Amino acid sequence: MVRIGDELEISWTEGMTVGDLVDRVPGGRDCAAVRVNGRIVARPNFHRTPVPDGAQVYLVPMIVGG
Amino acid sequence: MTELQLKSLKVHPYRRPAIDKGYANQSLHIDIGTDAVEIRPVDQRMKDVFVGGKGFDLWLLWLAVNEKTRWDSPENGVCVSSGPMGGTPGYPGSGKSIVTTISPLTGIPVDSNVGGYFGPYLKFAGFDALCVTGDAEGEKVVFIDGIDEKIEIFDAPGLADDAYALSAALTEHFGQGKPVDISVVSTGSGARHTRWGCLNFTWYDTKRRRARYKQAGRGGIGTVFAQKGIKALVVRWGHVSLDTNHPADKDALRSVAKLHSKEIVELDPKQNRMAKVGTTHLVPIMNAHDCLPVHNFRYGSHPGGNNLGEETYEHIFDPGFDGCWRGCTVACAHGVRDFVPMTGPYQGQRVFVDGPEYETIAGCGSNLGIFDPYTVLELNFYCDAYGLDTISVGTGIAFVMECYEAGVIDTSHTEGLELHFGNRLAALELLHQMGRGEGFGRIVGQGIRRMKQIFAERFGADPAFLADIGMESKGLEFSEYMTKESLAQQGGYGLTLKGPQHDEAWLIFLDMVHNFMPTFDQKAEALHWFPMFRTWFSLCGLCKLPWNDIVPADNRETPEPAKVVKHVQWYAEYFSAVTGRQVGADDLIVMSEKVYNFQRIFNLRMGGGRRADDTIPYRAMGPVTEAEYLSRQERYDGQLVAVWQESIEGLSTAEKVALLRRHREAQYEKLKDAVYQRRGWTADGIPTLATARRLGIDFPEVVAVLEQHGVTE
Known part of the structure; x- marks a missing residue:
């Protein structure tokens, strides 16, 4: 199981990447980055970053800072 | 108390006014050369047009200088102001000071938004803004004591030459056992020897028991400060609460402050x-x-x-x-x-x-x-x-x-x-x-x-x-973002008032990553709205980070998620609660437009402010060297073929570099046209008279500057 934010949970699959995950989550495709167990993963790395079973993932909604 | 060699040159007692709805309603003017101290009223028109912060600074600077003033002219001013909401405890990001001067790098006004306690303490001591002009012989310290109601100017030879030691020494000396009551503005030896001088604004960190500082970094304001012989500005103030600004509607203020503060506590750890x-x-x-x-x-x-x-x-x-x-x-x-x-x-x-x-x-x-x-x-x-x-x-x-x-x-x-x-x-x-x-x-x-x-x-x-x-x-x-693949951010750097600093428009992700503005018109709209809203923070004494660096959980479901409209509405409520001036979200943009266009005309007055001044180096647009091109060859080749419909068969790398450059430079000029039009400016990048009239900044001296540059409509 992977927990997205505080409420949503989705089932974990072997080899799941951040890219697979954000495709399945509302708003995931709008994200420039997510946090997986606290670590920043930026969009260009989504499809090469595995998501471990039991991970806590937060979507970092939009990087408009500076 | 640390023994410092400070010789009092002048003491100017004053009566501290009560703060009313975020304003002290007066400004402080000091000639550091003659030690003259003058207190002037801040009238309703000044508040209506310039709001506070950077707006007040620019107006005082405009009055102090003339079109021949250089950065090192005695009449150039170092102006500091917070803003009506500056000094509100509990609303995140409400302690900013904004500093302006004629820059030694650019020759036009520069502004810098900085943390630390100086701006709020200055206001609570009785002054919405401070303008220091003149040139001192030797080095002087200005002490604004809001508790004992006096302004004192000291001759200050032999003090530490670096801001790290100087901030600590002055905090201890003037703190009288309560260092948290002190904020110091100073620079260091590098400011005397370069055009890159910054100002350090302190606050006292009670946990670590030391003066900490943030920097008003951009544009060489510290160089002007040092050239004038200002060793330091020191302000003293005591207790601060939600009442200190005497807000028009304290309950409404407390309510909106709590909402925003609570949201940050909840969401920042997840974002x-x-x-x-x-x-x-x-x-x-x-x-x-x-x-x-x-x-x-x-x-x-x-x-x-x-x-x-x-x-x-x-x-x-x-x-x-x-x-x-x-x-x-x-x-x-x-x-x-x-x-x-x-x-x-x-x-x-x-x-x-x-x-x-x-x-x-x-x-x-x-x-x-x-x-x-x-x-x-x-x-x-x-x-x-x-x-x-x-x-x-x-x-x-x-x-x-x-x-x-x-x-x-x-x-x-x-x-x-x-x-x-x-x-x-x-x-x-x-x-x-x-x-x-x-x-x-x-x-x-x-x-x-x-x-x-x-x-x-x-x-x-x-x-x-x-x-x-x-x-x-x-x-x-330039500040530190690579803009080659974001035309909007190229505009965000080039089409600015003071120069390429991202605080005016940070569009790189909205453009490049999220593709929120694929057309020129959309880019132009973004290069209107975002600079205006970002300007507003510097009018009010605020930090912009709470606006869009912590985003509401439901933001993506709103019609314009890039604007974080829920927070924009909170800011309108915040402004209304403090000042009593009832405003909506759109009014905030108009407030900024007045000051933004005024600053552009100020640039014009000082010899800048035209299309040619918005030029950026080609490195900001694309690859200058073959090595750069080859490092991202797939990207550039792909764009030449797919975006520009060029046939690149048989072209050398140097030829492709040149071809790409031709397209990208043309694109930037096209962007300028679109943005100038959206902002109500001429094709030469000057606000039209109609724009000045619409915004109520058509004062005779402003109109005269426009007319001198051929703008009569």
Whole structure:
């Protein structure tokens, strides 16, 4: 199981990447980055970053800072 | 109390007015040459048109100078103001000061938004704004004592020459046992020897028992401060509560402050974690998106980039609550305890480093090919202590390093410094030279625009190459984002008032990553709305981070998620609650438009403010060298074919570089046209008379400036 934010949970699959995950989550495709167990993963790395079973993932909604 | 050699030259008693709805309703004017002190009223028109903060600063500066004023003219002013909401405890990001002057880099007004307690304390002491003019003989300290209601000017020979020691000494001296009542503004020796001087604004960190500081970095304001002989400005104030601003509707203020504060506490740990890592989270994100400047903006990523990110600095930062104003829950002003520099006057001593933030890391780290987090800390520490802007220092040394590696300059010019990218000790030595006013550092500290001239005239360098790689516009060095793949961010840097600083428009992700503005009209609209809303924070004494660096959970479901409209509405409520002036979200944009257009006309008055002044170097638009092109060949080849329908079969790399350049430069000019039109400006980038009239800034002196430049409609 992977927990997205505080409420949503989705089932974990072997080899799941951040890219697979954000495709399945509302708003995931709008994200420039997510946090997986606290670590920043930026969009260009989504499809090469595995998501471990039991991970806590937060979507970092939009990087408009500076 | 520390014994300091301070000789009182003048004491000016005054009656402190009651603060009313966020305003003291008076400004303070000091001639540092004659010690004359004058208090002037702030009238309703000034509040209606200029609001406060940067608006007040610009108006006072406009009145102080004339069209011939240079940065080092006595009549040039250093103006400081917070704003009507400045000093509100509990609403995140409400302690900012805004500083303006005529810049030694650009010759036009520059503004800088900075944390620390000075601006709020100045207002509570009785003054919405301070304007210091004149030139002192020797060095002077100005003490504004809001508790004992007096302004005192001291002759101050023999004080510490660096801001680190000076801030601590003055805080202790004037604090009278309560250092938290003191805020000091000062610079350092580097400000005297370069055009990159910054100002350090302090607050007292009660947990760590030391004066901390944030920097008004951009545009050489510290250089003007030092040239005037201002050693320091010191303000003293005591208790602060929600009542201190005497808001029009305290209940409404408390309610909206609580909403925003609570949301940040809840969401920041799940988003950018700024309360833990400041802005260092941006480093790995920029690096992954090819936006982190590397080797003088040639490249946008580097395998070593992540060494400089949050995963490193979170473990180096001294843990604790680090707000640069009281009750700010963003609390991003982190620092490093017990750092031991390996060079310079503090070599081998334990010091506290305030920072680093993203800009310093990118400028003094990756852009110099330095990926050691401790060297970045040392550069950060000495820039602050010497009173130097980390962004201009970083971008400036990066330019020098590229010139060195390209053979434009060699050790005969650098007095023996081998300025390869990544040479940490050479970068530090160059910085110390700027602090001491010695060697090649004296030339470098003149800024990129003047270095280009010197390198061409004295060293025989190719001016065209220097123009392409020297990352400055209007004379100001670029801040630290790679803009080659974002036309909107090129405009966000080029189509600015003061020069390429991202605080006006940070559109790189909205444009490049999210593709929110694919058309020219959409880009132009963004380059209208975002600069206006960002300007508004500097009118009110606010930090913009709480607006869009912590985003509501349901933001993506709103019609315009990029604007974070829920927060915009909260800001309208906040303004109304403090000032009693009932406004909606759209009114905030109009407030800014008045000041924004006024500043553009001010630029015009000082000899800038036209289309040609919005030029940016080609390095900001695309690959200058074949090596840069080849490093991203697939991208550039693909664009030439798919976007521009070019046939590139058989073309050499040099020919493709030239072809791409032709398209990208044309695109930037087209963007200028669209933005000028949206802003109500002429094709030459000047606000029309109709725009000035619509905004109510058509004062006779403003109209006269427009008419002198041929704008009569």
